Structures are given as structure tokens and as C-alpha cells.
Amino acid sequence: MKFLGIISVAxxxxxxxxTFKSGVDVVTVDVSVRDGGKVVAGLxxxxxxxxxxxxxxxxxxxxxxxxxxxxxxxxxxxYSVTGPQLARLRIAIGQLMHDLGKDDRLRLMLxxxxxxxxxxxxxxxxxxxxxxxxxxxxGATAVFDTLSVAMVSAENPDRRQLVVLFTDGADSMxxxxxxTLIDVAHHANVTVSAxxxxxxxxxxIRVNLPPAMTEHLKVYRQLAADTGGVIVxxxxxxxxxxxxxxxxxEFRSSYVLHFSPKGSDAKGFxxxxxxxxxxxxxxxxxxxxxxxx
Amino acid sequence: MKTLVAVAFVIATSLxxxxxxxxxxxxxxxxxSVPVSVRVTGSPVGxxxxxxxxxxxxxxxxxxxxxxxxAVPADITIVVETSRAMKDYLGSISDQVAKISAMVRPTDRxxxxxxxxxxxxxxxxxxxxxxxxxxxxxxGGYASINDAMVAALLREPDRERPHLVIVISDTVDSxxxxxxxxxxxxxRQSGSTLVIAWVTMALDxxxxxxxxxxxxxxxxxxxxxxxxxxxxWNPHHTPRAGRHMEEFAPLIEAAENSGGALxxxxxxxxxxxxxxxxxxxxxYRHSYILRYTAEGVAHDGWHEITVTTPKYPSYELHARKxxxxxxxxxxxxxxxxxxxxxxxxxxxxxxxxxxxxDRTIAENRSNxxxxxxxxxxxxxxxxxxxxxxxxxxxxxxxAETALPLSYxxxxxxxxxxxxxxxxxVRQVSGEDSFEKDWLWAxxxxxxxxxxxxxxxxxxxxxxxxxxAEPRFLLARAIIADQARTAKDSKAVLAAYDAAAADxxxxxEALVRKAMMLVRMSLYxxxxxxxxxxxxxxxxxxLRYWREVIRAKAFDAMGRFDxxxxxxxxxxxxxxxxxxxxxxxxSTLVRTGQGGxxxxxxxxIQSARADAPDPWWSYTQADYRFFPDLMKRLRGLAK
Numbered sequence: 001m002k003f004l005g006i007i008s009v010a011x012x013x014x015x016x017x018x019t020f021k022s023g024v025d026v027v028t029v030d031v032s033v034r035d036g037g038k039v040v041a042g043l044x045x046x047x048x049x050x051x052x053x054x055x056x057x058x059x060x061x062x063x064x065x066x067x068x069x070x071x072x073x074x075x076x077x078x079y080s081v082t083g084p085q086l087a088r089l090r091i092a093i094g095q096l097m098h099d100l101g102k103d104d105r106l107r108l109m110l111x112x113x114x115x116x117x118x119x120x121x122x123x124x125x126x127x128x129x130x131x132x133x134x135x136x137x138x139g140a141t142a143v144f145d146t147l148s149v150a151m152v153s154a155e156n157p158d159r160r161q162l163v164v165l166f167t168d169g170a171d172s173m174x175x176x177x178x179x180t181l182i183d184v185a186h187h188a189n190v191t192v193s194a195x196x197x198x199x200x201x202x203x204x205i206r207v208n209l210p211p212a213m214t215e216h217l218k219v220y221r222q223l224a225a226d227t228g229g230v231i232v233x234x235x236x237x238x239x240x241x242x243x244x245x246x247x248x249x250e251f252r253s254s255y256v257l258h259f260s261p262k263g264s265d266a267k268g269f270x271x272x273x274x275x276x277x278x279x280x281x282x283x284x285x286x287x288x289x290x291x292x293x
Numbered sequence: 294m295k296t297l298v299a300v301a302f303v304i305a306t307s308l309x310x311x312x313x314x315x316x317x318x319x320x321x322x323x324x325x326s327v328p329v330s331v332r333v334t335g336s337p338v339g340x341x342x343x344x345x346x347x348x349x350x351x352x353x354x355x356x357x358x359x360x361x362x363x364a365v366p367a368d369i370t371i372v373v374e375t376s377r378a379m380k381d382y383l384g385s386i387s388d389q390v391a392k393i394s395a396m397v398r399p400t401d402r403x404x405x406x407x408x409x410x411x412x413x414x415x416x417x418x419x420x421x422x423x424x425x426x427x428x429x430x431x432x433g434g435y436a437s438i439n440d441a442m443v444a445a446l447l448r449e450p451d452r453e454r455p456h457l458v459i460v461i462s463d464t465v466d467s468x469x470x471x472x473x474x475x476x477x478x479x480x481r482q483s484g485s486t487l488v489i490a491w492v493t494m495a496l497d498x499x500x501x502x503x504x505x506x507x508x509x510x511x512x513x514x515x516x517x518x519x520x521x522x523x524x525x526w527n528p529h530h531t532p533r534a535g536r537h538m539e540e541f542a543p544l545i546e547a548a549e550n551s552g553g554a555l556x557x558x559x560x561x562x563x564x565x566x567x568x569x570x571x572x573x574x575x576x577y578r579h580s581y582i583l584r585y586t587a588e589g590v591a592h593d594g595w596h597e598i599t600v601t602t603p604k605y606p607s608y609e610l611h612a613r614k615x616x617x618x619x620x621x622x623x624x625x626x627x628x629x630x631x632x633x634x635x636x637x638x639x640x641x642x643x644x645x646x647x648x649x650x651d652r653t654i655a656e657n658r659s660n661x662x663x664x665x666x667x668x669x670x671x672x673x674x675x676x677x678x679x680x681x682x683x684x685x686x687x688x689x690x691x692a693e694t695a696l697p698l699s700y701x702x703x704x705x706x707x708x709x710x711x712x713x714x715x716x717x718v719r720q721v722s723g724e725d726s727f728e729k730d731w732l733w734a735x736x737x738x739x740x741x742x743x744x745x746x747x748x749x750x751x752x753x754x755x756x757x758x759x760x761a762e763p764r765f766l767l768a769r770a771i772i773a774d775q776a777r778t779a780k781d782s783k784a785v786l787a788a789y790d791a792a793a794a795d796x797x798x799x800x801e802a803l804v805r806k807a808m809m810l811v812r813m814s815l816y817x818x819x820x821x822x823x824x825x826x827x828x829x830x831x832x833x834x835l836r837y838w839r840e841v842i843r844a845k846a847f848d849a850m851g852r853f854d855x856x857x858x859x860x861x862x863x864x865x866x867x868x869x870x871x872x873x874x875x876x877x878x879s880t881l882v883r884t885g886q887g888g889x890x891x892x893x894x895x896x897i898q899s900a901r902a903d904a905p906d907p908w909w910s911y912t913q914a915d916y917r918f919f920p921d922l923m924k925r926l927r928g929l930a931k
Binding site: 109113114115116117140142145148149152153155173174175176177180183184187188 | 841845848871872873875876878879882883887890891894895897898899900902904906908909
């Protein structure tokens, strides 16, 4: 089964930001580097250029694929997610558990109008599978509220944080508005990707969704772009299991850059730019910035 | 909005309802109103008195008790064909409608419907002076003229205003689901006057007039459905006499029975819509409204009306040909009802067994079963002759189950049920309180699914009966808010202000107005509106909404400390409410208080499964009152 055609597009990318502590502050940025669809390995600190508010930064350290991962799966169980769809997602999430590394963990959140964590971060695949089997669909859809809670609660500087949203519809019940959601994302340390029921051609996301969903798709796309995540189109015949596996693998195959910001204003939002100057044709994906308090 | 299928379905169900139980023609006190136009040698005749008229009702002379002339304000519906056939005439239709709007009196109300393949409300019914300019019209598609005429004629008339429907088209209907005979039948039972003006005449139309016939004729003659043979405008064209006009006999009958007329091409030199309307409305404007109380005739059934001026035999009179009075519904013979859901439902209601009612409805939750139950209920007679209010309570129970479903026929059947019973409720209530509560319960059901187009008709009808009822005024504002586009904002705000004038609805009107102002990014105005509310001591849900909306406004203004205070105030009302927790969490994290934010995030994720959140009820508006209303109605129905 195809993985839709976004392999040539930058895949799940990591970015982590550190909140300033005190004294020496270190910012952590997850960076995905691809040449076409292939992972580019073997880069060092000297290969990267990081600009913080346009000021070039000295990269203190680069690691590759070493930090453990916390994956939060936010699964839509509202009225519109019917039996076959939910069943596919159940299978895929179960498989995802088996693809995690020995130090990785998964948290399962289910939402309709209500946001619930049914399984806290765990490596216990059976616990997750049992929770999914018990899930039933019904109610309205509070996507924005769920994402806000997921991002705020996924705070652990020693682990990389990925939130994967699965929803089939527009938000119908959230108290959180899109602007606030994006703001929260800028303050959080999380990469957000979304698996959505969109069709795709090779260069654009072609949407065949109702108008409300089309509007909210723009929000999901901005959220993904600003946090270094991706939109994963889920057509009817897509192998969801393979989709999850690929997304996780891409997330894992990223560099983590560390630097202590110098020469930039300490407060507010810091726009980041990451490049590999010697190879300008590489596809670099990293979060767009971080908030300094 | 364009709703071909919905209009067709509503037309179909309304016609079925009309055939089974035709609407009462005029006021419940058997006062009959008859618009009459009087002309001599083509000019209107004014100055007539009641004694100048002889009115026969089923052949029995009646005494005209009042006569009104030019002062009676009218409702005018203009139906303009915008199919491709009209492209030569529609370039200036916006100007035409503006001219027409200028012709009507300030007290008249005007609406404009456009029809091509779809029937579309271009301008809703409003005082002519308040109508905005009609935007540029798109011309194209086929012509569903019959459907449009039926839709216009089925509009619930205002008892105090004559309703004039003017149709401007080019003759040929090519897409309707209804035919001319249906137009004739609906016009007969409608309270409206139908005037049809053809601006052109398609050549060789032959048998193209009925939707059943059109397919063969079009395909055979031109090889496709989309290309009529051709037409031309000849202002002096006289239609072929005899056979040709006979084919339009049902339409002619429809117009004349209603007191109107069909004007073929050739009558008008100037083919502009404004010129046509000017002539038609001059006739209508100089009409009289005769009123009489029918005496000496059987109450029920069709009443043939004849109006003459015996002293002036040369005068030419146009009046509708009659009206229909609905007979009382016969009681259901339950012994003859087959065992099944309807019988079980009626038995449970008779026994004052709400649980049994709920159980029976729950057993029929599939779309097909529920649709059958709704239709069986509507088709049945008076189910509770000794306690007629029970039937109205049961209608609400059924509608409550049907409205949230996505299956369109079930939803339409539920709205039809509510509309029908809204008309009947006064006959059985005996006093205002049951009727008011019933209408409010009906509005509560209509607001919840957020379908303002359907709810609008119900609230308009409720306000006609009780124009000053504050709950209905608030419902109108809420429905307008649900429906609004950017250009409607002022009107919606004004509607909330109107609802805020009464102490019983003031606080909720101000809270909802504030939320609307937040959505319009007028945050300061939103806070100001909330500051005008009172203590709201007896409505915790409303108090909660006020605080979270206040918090939202402050948050958007960057006044984060105020926002946090407001969120905490909301949580003081409902401590576990997810919405206030989420709002507070988001504000804390954005103000550098991540640790406190994470504590709240944890509380959200681990909240108990039944923790309440009033925010989830906000968009359902009055539905939060529905359980108590039903309790009250059941008590009044015993």
C-alpha cells in the first residue's frame, strides 16, 4: 500500500525547545534532514547553521536518534468516527506500540467533547490495546481543546515529544480558538502531526471535506508547520499501520541540536532558521521558533 | 439559500399535509377577509362602501362588517426567473427590484425569490425600506417555476396583511418536481393572490409545460434537456388563441381563483419587471379588503365566494374564489389501530407514563421506524379527545428524538410536525400559558440542532401570536445569531438589545450579545455588555457562561490577569468544567506559568467521566429549559 506520496515531502520533523531556566540557557531544536525521501545521516555541528532572530548561533552539541520518545496519540471518538474507521485506527495504534523503542512510551488520549487520558505514558502495549478495545464513539468534537491539553502536558526536557492527532472532522465544541491554540503551540515543547481524511495529489493537499473542516485544516497545517510536524493524509484504502510506522520512524531519524542563545532579545518569541549551507538542496524541517519567558 | 431538494421535499410533505388536512383559511373567529379589486374601463374604482358590495358565501348573502381600502399594508413576494432563458432581460434586474422597492409603501413588506434550477430566497421578507440592494444575479440553469410558485404560495400568510405573489418568467417550466395542477391546488388553498406575468413566449412550446411531458419533448426535439428550441420577444405578439392558452389552463385557474390573473406577453409594451409590477401593484393597491363573519353556511369544507357590486354592474371585480375551513379532526378509534408503535405510544401517553413513552420512542430509533411513527402520528386523528393537550406533549417528545438525526426525511417530518401543531395548539389550549410554553418548548427544540432556516419560520409564527413575549424575542435573536453573516451583525445585535429590554431575558441577551461581540473581535464592547448584567443568582449556567466569555474577551485583549480572574470565577460556579480549565491552562502557559498550567492539564485529563461543563450547552440555547418545560406541559395536560 502506498504511503500516499508525501515521502518526497519533508516528513515528521522534530523540534524541541527548552524553556529558559536560569543562568545558562540551552535551546534544543529537533531537525529532520532529507535528500528527496532519504534520510541524511552523518552530519555534524559544523554542517548546520542556526539563526535565532536572524543572529547566527554557536551549536554546542548535535545528537542523532538517541533521546527516547514520548508519543501522545489523540484519538477522535466523536459521533462521526464510525465502526470501520475506529477499527482501522485501533489496529494501527496497536501496531504503533510494537514499533516503539525499548525506552519509548505512548500515552493514549481519547476525545469527543470531553478530553480524557485513558492510558498514561507507558511501554505496555497490552494496556494500550485493551483501552482502545473499550473505546466507543459518540458526542461532539473538541479537537483544539484536546491538542492544547496534550501539548501543555507533554513537558519533559529529557524526552522528545510527539503528538499525533487522529480526527475525521471539524472541531465542533472546543472552547479554545485557533489563535490561542497556535499560541500554546509556540510555548510548548512538542511536535504535532495530524492524520486527516484528505485526498492528496503529489504537490498539494487536495481537500474534499466540508467547509468547516476545510477551515480547520488550515489550522492543523499551521500547527504542524510551526511545530515541525506534518499532515498525514489518510485516504480510504491507506494502510494506517504503515502510515503510523513511517511517521514514527521519521520522527526518530532526526538530529537534535543544542545551543545557548546569544545576541538575541531574551524575551518573547524567537524565530529560528536552520540550514545546511553546503547542501542547499536538502529538505530541512524544524520548528519555527520558541518562546523565551 | 439554494435548496432544490429541500424545497421539493417540503413542498411534497406540505402538499400531503394539505391534502390530508388543509389549513384553516383565516382567523379562528370565523372572520373572513377577502381582497377585492374593482375596475371600470381599466381604471381602479375607489370610494366604495360596504353596502355597495354583495358577498355570497356558498350562495348565502353575507353582511360586510368592515371594508378597508388603500391603507391596508401588504406583503409582496416577487418571484423572478433567473434561468438562462431570461438572460436578455436580467441584466438590469437588480435595478428593477430597486425600482419596485421604491414603489411599494413604507408599510408594505417585500421579499424576492429567484428561480432557476433552484429556488432561492434572494431577499427575505422585510419592510421595503429596509431591504438592501440586491446583489448581482447569476443567470443560468433551468427553470423550476412551478416549484417556486408553490413555495411562495405555501408561505404562512400574515392574517392582517394581504399577500401578493408576482411571478415574472418566460413561460416554460423545465425542472420542477411539481406541475401546473399542483400549483392550481395549492393556490386554491392558499390565502395569497397570484399574479403571473410572462415577459416572453417560447415558440413551439407544444406540450413542454409539464415536468412529466418535458423530457420527451425536449429530448425528441432538440436532443438534450438544456436547449429549448428558441424564443423571441415580440411585444405585440398575440399568443395563438384557443389551443395554446388552453394548455396553461391550470395556471390561469390558479391565478384567477386566488383573485389574480395570468398576463401573457403582448399585454405590456415595456417588458421591464418594474413596469410590469407598477401596473400590477396599481391594481392591487387600489383593492379593498372586505371582512365578514360567515353566517348561515356550514362551517367546514370549501366555501365558494362571489363578490359583486349590484348597483354598478359594469364594474369588473377580481376576488379570490373561495376558502377552506378545516373540519375538527375525528378521534382515533384505537380499537381499529393495528398493534404496533403508535398504539403503544398512545397507550403510554394516556396512562401518564413518560417512561413508557420514552421506551416506545427509543424502540423506534432507526430512521425508517421513526419516520413511520412520525407519519402515523400525523395521519392519525385526535388521539386524546378528552385531554387534547396530551397530543401536543407527545408531538414534542417525538420531535425531540427526530430532530438531532442526520437523516433528512426524519428531520423534515419533525419540523413539519412542529409547524402543524403550532397552528393547532391555540384551538386546544384554552388559555395562553399552555400555548406559550408549548411554543417555547418547540423553539427550544428548533434552536438546538443549529438549523436557523428551519427555526426562523417557527419563531416568526410564535411572535405573530405573542409579539411582545420576551422569551420569543430572545429566541429570535439567538436564531438570527446562528444564521448570521457578516452583513447581518447589526440586525442581530439589535435583536439582542430588543430581548434585553425585558428583565426576564435581559441577562441572557447581554451574555449572548457579548459572545457575538467577541466573535466580531469587539472585545471591549463585549466586556461592557457583560458589565451590564446583574447578579444572575438563580441561573448557574448563565453565570458560568458570563465568566468564561468575559475571560475570553480579556484574554484576546492581552489582559491576562483579568482573564485568569474570570476563569477562576467560572470555576467557582462549576469547579470541574473542562472549558474554564482549558482556558485557564492556556492563559497560564502563555504567561510563563507552565507548572500551574500542567497541574490543570492533569486535572482535565483525569476528570471524572460525568463532570459537567455548561459550555457544551451554550450553542443549544433554550434547549436547556426543555426538560422543565416538558414537566410543566405534562402537568397542564393532565
